[in-house]
Amino acid sequence: MVLEKLGSSLYDAIKRMLRAPTVDREVVKTLIRDFQRALLQADVDVKLVFELSKRIEEKAFEELPPGISRREHLIRVIYDELTRLVGEKAQPLDLRPGTQNIYMLIGIQGSGKTTTAAKLARYLQKRGFKTALICADTFRPGAYDQLKQLAESIKVDFYGDPECRDPIEIARRGVERFRDYEAVIIDTSGRHKEEKPLLEEMRRIAEAVKPREVILVIDATIGQQAASQAKAFKEATEIGSIIVAKLDGSARGGGALSSVAATGAPIKFIGTGESVDDLEPFDPPRFIGRLLGMGDIESLVKRVKEAEVEVSERDVRAILSGKFTLEDLYGQLEAMRKLGPLRRIISMLPGFGYELPSDVFDIAEERLDKWRVIIQSMTPEERENPRILNASRIRRIARGSGTEERDVRELIKQYNAMRKMLKQLRGRRRLLRQLQRFRLG
Numbered sequence: 135m136v137l138e139k140l141g142s143s144l145y146d147a148i149k150r151m152l153r154a155p156t157v158d159r160e161v162v163k164t165l166i167r168d169f170q171r172a173l174l175q176a177d178v179d180v181k182l183v184f185e186l187s188k189r190i191e192e193k194a195f196e197e198l199p200p201g202i203s204r205r206e207h208l209i210r211v212i213y214d215e216l217t218r219l220v221g222e223k224a225q226p227l228d229l230r231p232g233t234q235n236i237y238m239l240i241g242i243q244g245s246g247k248t249t250t251a252a253k254l255a256r257y258l259q260k261r262g263f264k265t266a267l268i269c270a271d272t273f274r275p276g277a278y279d280q281l282k283q284l285a286e287s288i289k290v291d292f293y294g295d296p297e298c299r300d301p302i303e304i305a306r307r308g309v310e311r312f313r314d315y316e317a318v319i320i321d322t323s324g325r326h327k328e329e330k331p332l333l334e335e336m337r338r339i340a341e342a343v344k345p346r347e348v349i350l351v352i353d354a355t356i357g358q359q360a361a362s363q364a365k366a367f368k369e370a371t372e373i374g375s376i377i378v379a380k381l382d383g384s385a386r387g388g389g390a391l392s393s394v395a396a397t398g399a400p401i402k403f404i405g406t407g408e409s410v411d412d413l414e415p416f417d418p419p420r421f422i423g424r425l426l427g428m429g430d431i432e433s434l435v436k437r438v439k440e441a442e443v444e445v446s447e448r449d450v451r452a453i454l455s456g457k458f459t460l461e462d463l464y465g466q467l468e469a470m471r472k473l474g475p476l477r478r479i480i481s482m483l484p485g486f487g488y489e490l491p492s493d494v495f496d497i498a499e500e501r502l503d504k505w506r507v508i509i510q511s512m513t514p515e516e517r518e519n520p521r522i523l524n525a526s527r528i529r530r531i532a533r534g535s536g537t538e539e540r541d542v543r544e545l546i547k548q549y550n551a552m553r554k555m556l557k558q559l560r561g562r563r564r565l566l567r568q569l570q571r572f573r574l575g
Contacts, residue, residue, distance in 0.1 A: 140388055141425040143172035144216075148209060148426060157204040162194045169212070176388030177357035178219070182396070186215050209426075216422045220391045224417040225400035228347050228374060229263070229317065236309060236318045236343055239377075240336055240367060241351035243324030246379035248277060250351045250405060251321040252284035253413035254377070257403075258317040259290055265317040268308035269294030270301040270339065273323035281321055288410055291315070301335065302342050309343045320345070333370040340371055347374025350399070354381040357389030364397045379405035382412070460509055460549055461517040504537060505545050511535035520546060 147168035154161045166187045173183045193211045198204065229235050237254065241247045251267060259265045267285045269292070271277035278296045285292035293308040305320055312318045322339060325332040340348055350367050352360045360378075367373055376394055381387045381404045394401055401416045509517060511534035516523060523531075523546060532539045 140172055140176040143175070144169065144426055147172065148212070151208065152205055157194075157208060159195075162191060162208070165208070166190055173388060177386040177390075178388045178392045179358055179396075182219060182392055186219055189215055213419075213422055213426060216425070217418045219395070220421065221395040221401055221416070221418045223419070224415060225375065225402050226415070227402055229258075230346070231263075231316060233316070234309075234313060234318060235316060236320065236345040238305075238320045238322060238340060238343065238345040238348050239351055240322055240348060240371075241324060242353075242363065243274065245324065245351045245353040246405065247324060247351040248281050248321050249284070249410075250377055250379050250413070251281065251319050252288060252290075252410050253405065254349075254403070255285070255290045255317070255319050256288045256410045257413050258319075259288065263316040264314070265319070266291040266293065266308075266312040266315045268292075268305060268312070268318065268320045270305045270308070270320050271323045272299050272301045272304070277321070277323075284410065302339050305339050305343050333367075337371050345374075348372060349374060349402075350376045352376060352378050352390060352394060354378050354387040354390040354405075357386030358393045360390040361393035361397055364394050364399045368397065368399055373399055375400050375402040377401075377403040377405065377413075378416070381405055382407045459518050460512070460520050460545075501541075501544070501548075504541060507535045508532075508537055508542055508545050520549060 147165055150168070151157065151161055151165045169190070170183055170187055173186070174180065190208075190211055193215075194208055196207070198207055202210075227237075239247050239251050239254075248271070255265045255267050267281055267290055269278045269281045271281075278294045282292050282294065291312065293304075293311050295304050295307070298304055301323060305322075308320065309318060320339070320343065322336060323332065325336060348371050350364065350373050352363055354360075356363075364373075364376065376399050378387070378390055378394065378401055381390075391401065391404075403413050404416045404421075406412045406414055508531060511531045516527060516531075523542075528539055528542045528546075532542050535542075
């Protein structure tokens, strides 16, 4: 999950509060100290952290609304204050169907701008918009080849001219070539906030192509320095939105998010992984919900729809009962792989984000290809009833699949671990029925 270490620390702090016999001032002070430690480790500005702490402490013992316990009230206060810290509400991309929407990406060198351009193209393509990419980066060697390869990998039309050194002319030609496209994304040369000639070039490109939005791409790993970048670019040109890239696993991501939000520039997307599909709209309330382990069913449902993953009635019954076969396991792992890393998907389920052992999911992803061959080497009876897999059968399966016996035994071990874990989901029947209602044919 995005900022998993921060989320885990915050979640643990809340759990300690929930387990306390009563919520008194000492418990609240301990909770606030835990929150301060977690946020400071995530590089959130010290002043912002102490302002947030003060507001939580002031609101902790307000008069309770009818029917709400002190614990529930405190969780709500924390949720509201953290949401406020990173931007309060979602800001959608300015996109008008039926007309050409030009998006110009800017940012300093090494911010992940070119990869983000392809991710944005993929995001819009999946939503049915006719999309194209333009390489107007004439400064960085390899920028043209990189963006061209990314465009080809996602089957999006591409324009660039490695022989031309005029980025403004390239941008003009590309926009003209794609005049019938709904979404045209222009990747520009990387700039530093002190490089005035490059900032001037950026302004001239914007004047020439008149983009719907100028999008600043910021590297999450720079932490609080993101604020000075956002301010410099905002002064140079009108920024329509910001994408915070490289947020996956970034210890300083909290600093980048909170610092940029403090400038008033709208964060519209976050990069959550290395895959071209790892770009998601930034919705502060849902983001904080996932960070605190409250889950994000809406995002999970959207991922299921986009990946066209079918959740059948039989699958739901199997998951609810914990009685599923190796064939079922194989089918579900294949389906879930379309959604992204299993750990990230599970983190969207309320209460499971920081409770489940990640090694089960990590091993499943790493060894999925080997497992496919092993399962295919089994008889239908063995796939339906793994209990009959004795030493001689395991030996035969290993030979038939070109693997080692220990690989077959590891598959059986992980299957049993997954089966045991899924039995714990019995209390989540309502959630699984929700997933069933969103199945696709």
